[in-house]
Amino acid sequence: MKTPNKSPFSVLANEFLESTLNQLVHDHSIVQIFYKQEKNSTKSHLLISVSKNADAIKLQSKKWVAEVREQYQVYIYFIDYSRLEYQFSKGHPFIEYHCQQSSMIYQKEDSRSSLLINRNWKKYHKKFNRYEDTFHHDHKIHQLQVGRLIAENSYNSVFISYEKLIEYDLEYLEELFTGNRTFDIDLNKRINKLLIYIPELKQYFVKKNNHQYFITEIFDETKKSIEEDDIIYNSEMFDSLRIISDSLYTFISVRFYNLKYLIKKQYEKICNVDEDLYPIEESSKDMILNKAINRILTFAELEQIYFFHQTTYGEVKTYYLLLIGLNVNNEKIKAITHSLMSLFGTQYRFLLVGHDRYWIQKNLYQYQSFFVFIMQGKNLVYVSDQYHPEPHWETPHHPQHNDLYFYYKSTLRSSLQFYKLIDGEEGNYQGVDNIFALFLLSFCRTYIYAKTYYLPNYMTTEALWQLCIYADMDIHKYHYFFDQFSTNIFSFTDYNMSVHHSIAKVNTEKADQMKMIVDKLMQELKDALIGGQLLDDAEMGFRFEETDGSIINTNL
Structure with missing residues (x-):
């Protein structure tokens, strides 16, 4: 009885993959297959040489290729033989490493073409050095071009040159991690493709959505400005682009180093790019915080949570958390806050600020001073993925209170209107x-903006007041007047932000309490704006009369 021929792919110890490859060599013109198993890792690699480039492109896009990678950690690379041979002649290190004779598990029997590398390091190292030197030489030329344009203040040209530099580096990374380069794809697609092999790249690119990135938006805006004969004055982004470029250069340098070592020593893994990253220290000692985070995560798929401030007044402790993730909208924040109140009662409170990463990135020109002090490693208490990117911070950043006067003016007019009503018809x-x-909400937003350069939207009155305390803890002294209010002042304010067709439930005592609060807070706002030299007396446009303490408008 004859023994059936053993499949050349049985070495993979994977029935599905073995069956798939048997079918593959039956249906397509496969020249060679090389197999590498990483040492001390579950990852393995299959480099498959095919006769035609069109077949390589078609097969690489097959659904089963991604499924095998995700399910079995087997990375598959289809490369047409002519390109493989050309890259070999150039000394391409990815090809040199993967196409060793000892790694070949299949070769077409009647094929006249075959690539088998069986040379030692001594014979190869000059080719390796030339290949690496070519990259460094061209990269340096791109860098010098960027530097020259920055010195000339050629803003649009700087962005275009940075795009070329980043594109060049990404193409080289693709070559070094896949042995090939995809042509005719935009920057967004190239980044997404590389994330398959280098997930660490995520930490350098802020996403606009699932398929696009913020930096590509900048580059597109630059091209549009050039077409319209306009200039983008956004030099604050140059440093962020430099950081991206420098990081890509580091990835490439490390990849060259690793491939060099692997070619010489085979499989020993060294020098990971992220070896200097430190793990997040969990706040395991704070059981309340951990319990709150677990509850929050039942409501939203968050990317990160930053615990950036904490206050304790009496028996009430308040945690300040920044939630970063998609669709962290006002309704969800309210639902989470209500759930936390049900869980912890009144002893522990939580101030939640929620935004998605792209929104933060787009609004850095206004709010960077607020977010840069919060989004620091020491404040990070939850992360869904270790490679979430930091925002591309503007450097230098020049914080400005562009609309502070208008916010102040709105608050002032609300207070003046309040006095007209309160001092009008008796009773x-x-x-x-x-x-x-309206006044209390306007005051809180203006005060927060003046102190932190952040303008919150759609928050409850209590949340706004907590942010006022974060902005300047000294303002908590006015909480005494809130406590003296005949009802819960925050519930009262939120309720009265809507019109109710009913008779106002305000008596003389409550009216006097309101008047005292308006007096005190307007004086506090005046001190903050003038004392902080944010507005001058002419812009403030009001003064206090000694006789009755009411605010008299002198400049409206």
Whole structure:
């Protein structure tokens, strides 16, 4: 009885993959297959040489290739033989490493073409050095071009040159990690493709959505400006682009080093790019915080949580958390806050600020001073992926209160309107509750913006007040007046931000309490703006009369 021929792919010890490759060599013109198993890792690699480039492109895009990679950690590379041979002649290190004679597990019997590398390092190292030197030489030329354009203040040209430099580096990374280069794809697709092999790249590119990145948006805007004969004055982004370029250069240098070592020594793994990264220290000692994070994650798929501030007044402890993720909208924040209140009662409170990463990136020109102090490693208490990118910080960043005067003016006019109502017809307080609510919200937003350069939207009154305390803890002294209010002032304010067709439930005592709060907070706002030299007296446009303490407008 004859023994059936043993499959050349049985070495893979994977029935599905063995069956797939048997079918592959039956249906296509496969020249050679090389197999590498990484040492001390579950990853392995199959380099498959085919006769035609069209077949290589078609097969690489097959769904089963991605499934094998995700399920079995087997990375498959289809390269047409003519390109393989050309890259071998150039000394391509990826080809040199993978196409060793000892790694070949299949070769077409009647093929006249075959590539088998069986030379030692002494014979190869000059080719390796030339290949690496070519990269460094061309990279340096791109860098010098960028530097020259920056010195000439050629803003649009700087962005275009940075795009070429980053594109060049990404193409080289693709060559070194796949042995091939994809042509005619844009920067977004190239980054996404490389993430398959280098997930660490995620930490250098802020996403606009699942398929696009912020930096490509900048490059597109630059091209549009050139077409319209306009200039983009956004030199603050140059440093972020430099960081991206330098990081890509580091990845390439490390990859060259690793391949050089592997070619010489075979399989010994050294020098990971991320070896200097430190793990996040979990706040295991704070059981309340950990419990809160677990509850928050049942409501939203977050990328990161930053615990950036904490206050304790009496028996109430408040945690300040920044939630970063998609669709962290106002309704979700309210739902999470309500759930945390149900879980912890009134002893522990949580101030939640929620944004997606792209929104933060797009608004750095306004709010960087707020976020840069929060989004630091020491504050990071949860991360879904270790490679989430930092925002591309503007360097230098020049914080400005562009619309502070208008926010202040709105707050001032709300206070003046409040006084007109409160001092109008005796005993008629209709509308006072609504205008007081408008004033308190306007005050909080203006005060936060003045102190932190951040303008919150769609937050409850209590959350805004907690942010005021974060902006300047000294303002908590006015909380005494809130406690003296006849009802919960935060619930009262939130309720009266909507119109209710009913008679106002305001009496003389409550009206006097409101008046005291408006007086104190307007004086505090004046001190903050003038004392901080944010607005001058002429812009402030009001003064306090000694007689009755009311605010008299002198400049409106």
